[in-house]
Amino acid sequence: MCPELCKRLTDVLGERVRFSFSLARHTSFRIGGPADVFAEPNTLEELQSLLALLHEEAVPVFLLGGGTNVLVSDKGVRGVVVKLGGGFTYVRWEESLEEATVYVGAANSLGRFVREAARKGYRGVEFAEGIPGTVGGGLLMNAGAFGGELSAVVVAITGIHRDGRRERLPGQTLGFAYRRTALPEKFAVTEVEFRLTRGHAEEIATVMNKAQHKRHMTQPHGYPNAGSIFKNPPGTSAGRLIEAAGFKGQTQGRAQVSEQHANFIINTGGASATDVRLLMDQIQRTVWEKNNIWLEPEVRLIGDW
Numbered sequence: 614m615c616p617e618l619c620k621r622l623t624d625v626l627g628e629r630v631r632f633s634f635s636l637a638r639h640t641s642f643r644i645g646g647p648a649d650v651f652a653e654p655n656t657l658e659e660l661q662s663l664l665a666l667l668h669e670e671a672v673p674v675f676l677l678g679g680g681t682n683v684l685v686s687d688k689g690v691r692g693v694v695v696k697l698g699g700g701f702t703y704v705r706w707e708e709s710l711e712e713a714t715v716y717v718g719a720a721n722s723l724g725r726f727v728r729e730a731a732r733k734g735y736r737g738v739e740f741a742e743g744i745p746g747t748v749g750g751g752l753l754m755n756a757g758a759f760g761g762e763l764s765a766v767v768v769a770i771t772g773i774h775r776d777g778r779r780e781r782l783p784g785q786t787l788g789f790a791y792r793r794t795a796l797p798e799k800f801a802v803t804e805v806e807f808r809l810t811r812g813h814a815e816e817i818a819t820v821m822n823k824a825q826h827k828r829h830m831t832q833p834h835g836y837p838n839a840g841s842i843f844k845n846p847p848g849t850s851a852g853r854l855i856e857a858a859g860f861k862g863q864t865q866g867r868a869q870v871s872e873q874h875a876n877f878i879i880n881t882g883g884a885s886a887t888d889v890r891l892l893m894d895q896i897q898r899t900v901w902e903k904n905n906i907w908l909e910p911e912v913r914l915i916g917d918w
């Protein structure tokens with residue numbers, strides 16, 4: 614790929630492009646090998662130029678948000694990992710009597726947005742209290758909890774196509790499903806537009822406190838992880854199936870199926886992506902043999918395996 618392309622990338626982004634860059638500290642699992650190139654554009658123009666250049670050179674691109682729903686391979690990622698910079702962290706409110714339209718930058722923390730909405734007394738995203746990561750990643754995953762999903766309050770998104778074209782896509786065209794959004798291939802989300810309704814600040818705070826309490830009681834803390842490893846199959850819970858298959862506490866290298874919640878794998882210190890992947894494979898095979906159900910990963914497996 615380099616040196617000619619590397620020089621052109623440096624011309625576009627200066628010091629915000631890094632080579633052979635470890636991704637481990639950019640993931641909540643604290644696991645992952647190096648990206649060939651790690652790029653942090655700060656403005657729409659930089660992102661457009663970057664994507665157009667990579668498209669022209671046919672270089673693979675991967676968009677990374679907060680890294681809280683990914684398992685990056687130990688061998689790392691070939692091509693360019695793009696993480697939106699500080700210029701994409703903003704929240705802009707347009708308020709009327711009963712509701713608000715909110716424009717949120719894709720790199721903005723989802724949690725910070727949720728708490729800002731609560732402080733202002735708006736309903737719609739309180740279910741997401743405690744979901745880590747960015748608004749862009751949340752949109753891609755159609756993040757949800759306790760019966761709510763982001764898709765219910767998304768009006769539209771704006772982003773950049775691989776060739777550098779900018780487009781606003783209405784929510785109805787995004788093919789939302791359980792932990793899934795059907796975006797055009799390699800579309801980089803730069804902004805999400807939400808519609809929230811006015812509510813009572815105390816009621817909203819109660820919902821959020823309950824959500825935090827439930828998470829605290831049922832999920833592991835203190836060890837790096839990526840949230841639920843598998844999606845819930847229709848009509849049942851992945852955690853229950855994994856627990857019934859006897860996996861709670863099971864280890865592979867330095868990875869362990871959480872004692873608190875069987876659908877979480879934790880990094881007990883120095884786990885490799887291979888450790889996690891092997892544990893996932895064993896779980897899938899065993900649950901299939903016992904229940905005839907194939908668990909589909911919720912966590913996205915990234916890079917060379």
Ligand SMILES: Cc1cc2nc3c(=O)[nH]c(=O)nc-3n(C[C@H](O)[C@H](O)[C@H](O)COP(=O)(O)OP(=O)(O)OC[C@H]3O[C@@H](n4cnc5c(N)ncnc54)[C@H](O)[C@@H]3O)c2cc1C
Nearest residue numbers: 678679680681682746747749750751753756757802839840
């Ligand atoms: C402790 C813990 C608890 C969790 N609880 C929940 C929960 O209750 N509910 C839930 O739904 N999830 C949960 N998660 C999973 C995760 O936090 C969410 O899926 C989150 O929304 C992912 O956001 P992210 O920014 O970290 O995305 P990443 O993990 O960085 O990326 C996820 C996907 O989004 C894509 N992506 C990210 N940003 C962009 C962008 N700007 N444009 C295009 N594509 C992009 C990536 O390519 C990738 O495919 C939990 C995770 C942890 C660690």
